[in-house]
Amino acid sequence: MARETIFSTDASAVVFGPGATTEVGPRIKALGCERVMLVTDPRLADLPPVATATSSLQDARVDYEVFDRVRVEPTDASWKEAIAAATEGGYDGFVSVGGGSTMDTAKVANLYSTYPADFMAYVYPPLGEGRQAPGPLKPHIAIPTTAGTGSETTGNAVFDLPSAHAKTAIANRVLRPNVGLIDPDNTRTMPSLVAACSGLDVLSHALESYTAVPFDQREAAADPLKRTVYQGANPISDIWAARAIEFCAQYLVRAVQDPADDEARANMLLASTVAGIGFGNAGVHLPHAMSYPISGLARGFHPDGYPDDHAIVPHGMSVILTAPAIFRWIACANPERHLHAAALLGVDTSQAKPEDAGDLLAGALVEMMKAVGMPNGLNGVGITEGDMPILVEGTMPQTRITSLSPRPVTPDDYRVLFMESMTIW
Ligand SMILES: [Fe+2]
Numbered sequence: 001m002a003r004e005t006i007f008s009t010d011a012s013a014v015v016f017g018p019g020a021t022t023e024v025g026p027r028i029k030a031l032g033c034e035r036v037m038l039v040t041d042p043r044l045a046d047l048p049p050v051a052t053a054t055s056s057l058q059d060a061r062v063d064y065e066v067f068d069r070v071r072v073e074p075t076d077a078s079w080k081e082a083i084a085a086a087t088e089g090g091y092d093g094f095v096s097v098g099g100g101s102t103m104d105t106a107k108v109a110n111l112y113s114t115y116p117a118d119f120m121a122y123v124y125p126p127l128g129e130g131r132q133a134p135g136p137l138k139p140h141i142a143i144p145t146t147a148g149t150g151s152e153t154t155g156n157a158v159f160d161l162p163s164a165h166a167k168t169a170i171a172n173r174v175l176r177p178n179v180g181l182i183d184p185d186n187t188r189t190m191p192s193l194v195a196a197c198s199g200l201d202v203l204s205h206a207l208e209s210y211t212a213v214p215f216d217q218r219e220a221a222a223d224p225l226k227r228t229v230y231q232g233a234n235p236i237s238d239i240w241a242a243r244a245i246e247f248c249a250q251y252l253v254r255a256v257q258d259p260a261d262d263e264a265r266a267n268m269l270l271a272s273t274v275a276g277i278g279f280g281n282a283g284v285h286l287p288h289a290m291s292y293p294i295s296g297l298a299r300g301f302h303p304d305g306y307p308d309d310h311a312i313v314p315h316g317m318s319v320i321l322t323a324p325a326i327f328r329w330i331a332c333a334n335p336e337r338h339l340h341a342a343a344l345l346g347v348d349t350s351q352a353k354p355e356d357a358g359d360l361l362a363g364a365l366v367e368m369m370k371a372v373g374m375p376n377g378l379n380g381v382g383i384t385e386g387d388m389p390i391l392v393e394g395t396m397p398q399t400r401i402t403s404l405s406p407r408p409v410t411p412d413d414y415r416v417l418f419m420e421s422m423t424i425w
Pocket residue numbers: 149201205288315319
C-alpha cells in the first residue's frame with residue numbers, strides 16, 4: 001500500500017460575535033442571492049434567531065421562504081421533504097438557522113435540488129454510491145443555534161436510515177457552507193440538557209480527531225479531487241482539536257450548570273466551530289460510529305428539552321455513552337496523545353506512565369459526564385444486552401469512520417465495548 005503524503009485543510013468563512021445574525025442579509029446578497037430558502041425546525045420557527053435572520057433578509061431586500069419542517073435527528077424521509085421543497089421553490093441560495101440537523105438538511109436540499117439524483121447516489125458507501133457532486137452548490141450561510149455539531153464548517157450531513165437501522169452520511173467538500181455566522185445570542189434558547197449533549201459532542205469531535213489514525217499511515221488517494229475529507233489526524237487539525245479540548249475543559253460544565261453564564265455559552269459555541277474545523281479535516285472514529293445504532297434504538301426515551309413527538313437519544317449523548325470504554329481501549333495505540341488529551345482536560349499527568357493513559361482520559365470524561373447529568377450508560381437510555389446484535393450490526397457499515405480508529409477493531413471488540421458501556425459507573 002502506498003502511504004499518503006499529502007493532507008489538505010478546508011474551512012468555511014467564520015463570522016463570530018453577538019449580533020452576527022443581523023449580517024445574514026447583506027452577506028447572502030453579496031454572494032449573489034436574491035431569493036433564498038430559510039431552513040429551520042418547528043420549535044425555532046417562532047423564536048428570536050429566526051426573526052433576526054428574516055428581518056436582516058428583508059432589510060437587504062432578499063426574498064425568502066421559511067421551511068420549518070426540519071426533523072431533529074433527520075431521516076431519509078425528512079430530507080426528501082426538504083429536497084422537494086427546495087426543488088419546487090427554485091431558490092438561488094440557502095440560509096439555515098438551527099442545530100446540526102437543520103444545517104445538514106439545508107446542505108442536502110441544496111445538493112439534490114442543484115444536481116438532482118437518485119437519493120442513495122451521494123450517500124456514503126457501502127449503503128450508498130458515494131457519488132461526488134459534479135460542481136459547486138448554491139451559496140449557503142449557516143447560523144448554528146446549538147453549540148455542538150460544528151456542521152457550519154464541515155462538508156458532512158448525517159441522517160438516520162431506518163431501513164438499515166443505521167445513521168449514515170453524505171460527505172462532500174462542496175456541502176461546506178460558504179459562511180458560518182456564529183452568534184452567541186442565538187444559544188440563549190438552548191435548554192440545559194441540549195447544552196450538555198451538544199457540548200459533549202464538541203468534546204468528542206475534538207478527542208476523536210486528535211486521536212484518529214494519522215493521515216500518513218493511510219492509503220494514498222488515487223485521485224487528488226477525491227481525497228476523503230476524513231483524512232486522519234494531521235498537524236493542522238491537531239491545533240484546532242487541542243484548542244477545542246481546552247475550551248471544553250474550561251467552559252462546558254459552566255455553560256450547562258448556569259444558562260445565564262454568557263461567557264461560558266459563547267465560548268462553547270466558539271469551541272464547536274473550532275472543533276468542527278479540526279474534525280472536518282481529520283475525521284471522527286469509534287464513539288461516532290458506535291453512536292449511530294444507539295440513536296437508532298431510541299425507544300420510549302424522551303429527554304428534557306428535546307421535541308417530544310418522537311423518542312430520541314440525542315446525538316451527543318449517544319456519542320459520549322461509549323466514549324469512556326473506547327478511549328480506555330484505544331489509548332495503547334498512542335499513549336502520548338491520550339495523555340496529552342487528558343492533560344488538556346485538566347488531569348495531572350506529570351507522574352503518569354503510558355499504560356495509565358486510557359484510564360486517565362476515561363476518568364476525566366466520566367467526571368464531566370456526571371457533572372452535566374448524563375445517564376449512567378446505555379441502560380440509562382433503555383438499551384440492554386438483548387440489543388447487542390443491532391448495536392454491532394449497526395456499527396459495522398460505518399467503515400468510513402471506523403477505519404480512522406487508531407486501533408484495528410473487530411465485531412467482538414464492538415461487543416465488549418458496548419457491554420462495558422451498559423453501566424459506566
Ligand atoms: Fe458529532
